[in-house]
Amino acid sequence: MLEARRLGKRFSGGREILRDVSLRLGQGESLAVLGPSGCGKTTLLYMLCGLSRPDVGEVLLDGKPVRKGTGDAAIILQDFGLLPWKSVLDNVALGLKIAGIGRAERNERARAGLVEVGLTGRERDWPACLSGGEQQRVAIARAFVMSPRALLLDEPFSSLDAITREKLQATLLAMWRRRGVPYVLVTHSVEEAVYLGGRILLLAGDPAGVADSFDNPGFGSEGYRNSEEYYGLVRQVRAAMEELF
Numbered sequence: 128m129l130e131a132r133r134l135g136k137r138f139s140g141g142r143e144i145l146r147d148v149s150l151r152l153g154q155g156e157s158l159a160v161l162g163p164s165g166c167g168k169t170t171l172l173y174m175l176c177g178l179s180r181p182d183v184g185e186v187l188l189d190g191k192p193v194r195k196g197t198g199d200a201a202i203i204l205q206d207f208g209l210l211p212w213k214s215v216l217d218n219v220a221l222g223l224k225i226a227g228i229g230r231a232e233r234n235e236r237a238r239a240g241l242v243e244v245g246l247t248g249r250e251r252d253w254p255a256c257l258s259g260g261e262q263q264r265v266a267i268a269r270a271f272v273m274s275p276r277a278l279l280l281d282e283p284f285s286s287l288d289a290i291t292r293e294k295l296q297a298t299l300l301a302m303w304r305r306r307g308v309p310y311v312l313v314t315h316s317v318e319e320a321v322y323l324g325g326r327i328l329l330l331a332g333d334p335a336g337v338a339d340s341f342d343n344p345g346f347g348s349e350g351y352r353n354s355e356e357y358y359g360l361v362r363q364v365r366a367a368m369e370e371l372f
């Protein structure tokens with residue numbers, strides 16, 4: 128269970144970015160966050176994984192304060208965040224290495240992670256030899272091999288073409304189904320939010336807070352993207368955004 132309790136954040140200079148943001152996400156659940164540019168979505172994700180400390184409130188993972196660098200709450204970024212001087216295998220194994228896991232075990236886990244994301248045989252390649260979609264697959268494998276208890280994704284597919292994006296969305300859903308790791312996805316795409324979020328939060332205001340939320344029980348299911356339910360919710364969320372943003 129990932130729980131944010133009444134988070135507030137100010138940056139130096141005193142500007143208040145976020146106020147009173149709360150959320151709860153249990154095993155096997157997912158949440159998509161939409162909000163205008165600059166409203167604090169990335170800041171929220173950083174607080175959820177312990178990379179940034181809230182000024183007010185707290186983030187709990189299974190009842191304990193979240194800590195950075197543990198891999199308990201893993202984050203996947205838009206620009207993939209791979210180390211260019213390390214091979215694909217070493218990139219996937221990086222978090223395991225930092226966690227002190229021996230070479231044989233971390234390589235085995237990293238290889239299994241690469242199989243899961245469809246990159247068998249690319250272990251020795253450099254990140255620069257991979258397409259954007261393949262690099263993001265490496266980043267997804269790197270996050271999942273840590274067996275995180277929560278996964279945070281910051282616009283992970285936004286720089287990819289439509290077909291690659293859909294393939295990676297399917298990869299994310301397949302891994303989520305297998306492992307049940309709850310995830311929070313920040314996106315600018317209403318369609319992506321409605322396809323991948325079991326709940327959808329709209330952040331708005333100055334400072335930003337949770338302005339609206341929508342339940343989305345059908346998310347991620349086979350054929351959902353072509354269903355009336357999906358299109359109806361896309362329209363509903365879009366209308367709420369037009370009013371709020």
Ligand SMILES: Nc1ncnc2c1ncn2[C@@H]1O[C@H](COP(=O)(O)OP(=O)(O)OP(=O)(O)O)[C@@H](O)[C@H]1O
Nearest residue numbers: 138139144162163164165166167168169170171315
């Ligand atoms: N370390 C920092 N110091 C000062 N201000 C910051 C810092 N990090 C972010 N900000 C400011 O906080 C606000 C929220 O930034 P954040 O990146 O969280 O927004 P966002 O909603 O993710 O934006 P986008 O959708 O454009 O990616 C912005 O105005 C940004 O300039």
